[in-house]
Amino acid sequence: MTIENAIKNELPDNIGARVQSVRLNDGIATLVVDASGLARSDAAALEERIRQTLTTIEGVRDVRVAMMADKVKRRLVAVGSGKGGVGKSTLTANLAVALARAGHKVGVVDADIYGPSQPTLLDPANQKPQARDKQLIPVESEFGVKLLSTGQLIEPGKAIAWRGPMTGGALTQMMEADWGDTEIILIDLPPGTGDIQLTMIQKFKPDGAMVVSTPQDLSLIDAARALDLFRQAHVPVIGIVENMAGYMCPHCGEISDPFGSGGAEAAALQLGENFLGRIPLAMEIRVASDTGQPPAANNTPQGQAFAGIAHKLSDWLTSKGQPG
The missing domain is CATH 3.40.50.300 (P-loop containing nucleotide triphosphate hydrolases)
Incomplete structure (x- = not known):
């Protein structure tokens, strides 16, 4: 198992399913997360949950999250x-x-x-x-x-x-x-x-x-x-x-x-x-x-x-x- 998959597996299933990609470079974990259908407040809460979870992993000194979502056709x-x-x-x-x-x-x-x-x-x-x-x-x-x-x-x-x-x-x-x-x-x-x-x-x-x-x-x-x-x-x-x-x-x-x-x-x-x-x-x-x-x-x-x-x-x- 790669370190990237190990990082993704640390997240709860309902959050991990939204993670589209993970990359670890020099202790910095970068995640692309699907935020489609989420209100802005819910997306912010999701991002904070990911940060709190992943910063406890050995070898991860920083977490960067890119929230991607399909624009609502309002x-x-x-x-x-x-x-x-x-x-x-x-x-x-x-x-x-x-x-x-x-x-x-x-x-x-x-x-x-x-x-x-x-x-x-x-x-x-x-x-x-x-x-x-x-x-x-x-x-x-x-x-x-x-x-x-x-x-x-x-x-x-x-x-x-x-x-x-x-x-x-x-x-x-x-x-x-x-x-x-x-x-x-x-x-x-x-x-x-x-x-x-x-x-x-x-x-x-x-x-x-x-x-x-x-x-x-x-x-x-x-x-x-x-x-x-x-x-x-x-x-x-x-x-x-x-x-x-x-x-x-x-x-x-x-x-x-x-x-x-x-x-x-x-x-x-x-x-x-x-x-x-x-x-x-x-x-x-x-x-x-x-x-x-x-x-x-x-x-x-x-x-x-x-x-x-x-x-x-x-x-x-x-x-x-x-x-x-």
Whole structure:
């Protein structure tokens, strides 16, 4: 047995299986280790374990470890709207939960710096993210979705009075956090077409964007502006979602349309974009959202509506960003 194999055999089986090569030269052991699938913190712990084990071997005076990993093919999806109050954050949270239920490793960045709502929607316990080497570590909700939001970092009810550069810095910290093996990050953008949107597009260039609108004409006018921003920045538009589409009376079962009907689908056709589906105006969605229990976590009619849109998003990403 060579000294190199002897060194490898000193490691536990679960670690030794990751060692791709070992070389000993002048008392220096150099190892190449496969760190695929490991979060940064786990890879660092693995490296330290190897060092501690091998420095006890006679003839080894130093240990050098090269951690190699396949880069995670992470996709960024921006969820935007031309105006506030159309349910963009609720859609983002529920799409994330639906994608996680379908087997994807999902994260959410709450880029609505001044009005963060994702902690309420996904993490009612309001866990505080930790940091390692000045890098944030996202918290994981009970629904299997990782999350970062300024709402986790400030006291409840406290205003965030930051100028543009500070909001851009906060966004960058969240985007460049230790997302580990997360495959899809949904970015809950603030309404409009301001600084945060421009920073996101210019610095991180999402793979695609979804636009949310209610059926009413005023929302559709603003949604068209959001679409135009993504088009100008050459961010592929995945499609349009119509939210608050139809209300069923819990007493008589009659369907009414307080915000109109079919407006977003008609706009998508007129603008040449995909129509991804409708989310109903339902009391169940409002109550569940307020209590941090996204409807997409269950197989209710409301949950299935979100799951259908999540499926279309997954198909779009699988096709490498080319609309079907």
